[in-house]
Amino acid sequence: MKSVSKFLVGISFLASLYSGVASADVAPDVLVKQTADDVLAIIKNDKEIQAGNQQKLYAVAEEKILPNFDFDRVCRMVLGKNWKTATPEQQASFQKEFRSLLLRTYSVALGKYKDQVIEYKPMRTEPDAKNVTVKTQILQSGGQPIAVDYSLVKSGASWKVYDIVIENVSLVTNYRSQFSNEIRQNGIDSLNTKLADKNKSAGLK
Numbered sequence: 001m002k003s004v005s006k007f008l009v010g011i012s013f014l015a016s017l018y019s020g021v022a023s024a025d026v027a028p029d030v031l032v033k034q035t036a037d038d039v040l041a042i043i044k045n046d047k048e049i050q051a052g053n054q055q056k057l058y059a060v061a062e063e064k065i066l067p068n069f070d071f072d073r074v075c076r077m078v079l080g081k082n083w084k085t086a087t088p089e090q091q092a093s094f095q096k097e098f099r100s101l102l103l104r105t106y107s108v109a110l111g112k113y114k115d116q117v118i119e120y121k122p123m124r125t126e127p128d129a130k131n132v133t134v135k136t137q138i139l140q141s142g143g144q145p146i147a148v149d150y151s152l153v154k155s156g157a158s159w160k161v162y163d164i165v166i167e168n169v170s171l172v173t174n175y176r177s178q179f180s181n182e183i184r185q186n187g188i189d190s191l192n193t194k195l196a197d198k199n200k201s202a203g204l205k
Contacts, residue, residue: 028152028159029123029134039064043113054203057107066103070153070160071095077162078175082183090188097195098175100204116140130154 039060043049048056075095076083083091121135131153138146151163163172182191 027123028132028150029120033118033120040113043110044115049111052111054107054111057110058103058204060110061103061106066099068158068160069102070155070162071099073153073162074098074172077172078179079183079188080176080180082180082188086188090192093192094188094195097192097199100199101195103204104199104202114140119145132159 042060042064046056049060072095075091075098078098079086079094086094117139119137119139121137123132123134125132131151134150134152136148136150138148140146147165147167149165150161151165152159152161163170165171179191182194
């Protein structure tokens with residue numbers, strides 16, 4: 001990952017995966033393309049968002065991104081072996097605070113959208129595949145394209161994301177490295193407390 005700004009620009013397009021039209025009848029790559037226009041249109045046309053209304057950005061991220069996340073899988077992957085050793089209460093606390101962390105991250109990213117263009121790569125997968133990767137590039141004026149790959153899993157009757165890889169850097173792996181260091185040094189309760197403090201300072205309960 002070459003810079004924080006590149007990461008945020010890239011991750012903002014994770015929003016293109018989510019809307020209420022998710023269906024098993026729609027191929028993952030088609031779903032991404034169909035819903036991207038809707039989500040990005042909201043960002044482009046909402047004057048309050050363009051003016052930097054953070055609460056409205058939170059609302060967009062809350063409505064369009066998080067509901068269709070395979071959140072249980074992501075939390076287990078992010079904590080790795082620490083998930084199994086955590087108590088049910090610690091697991092629940094982590095899920096709550098990590099969800100708010102993602103909400104903050106995506107809201108900041110959405111606020112950085114400046115008319116970038118998504119280029120979709122052909123998707124090659126078996127008809128009965130349960131895991132797929134949707135490969136895209138973010139094209140931006142005056143900058144190098146940003147490769148963004150979405151990992152999705154068939155969950156019931158719909159596809160849900162469980163990881164995003166930006167310029168060969170996995171979101172799950174990145175967070176797992178950060179969190180495992182904190183847990184190793186101070187324990188999972190310390191991690192949950194630090195996440196909660198940051199979320200509260202950002203106006204999230």
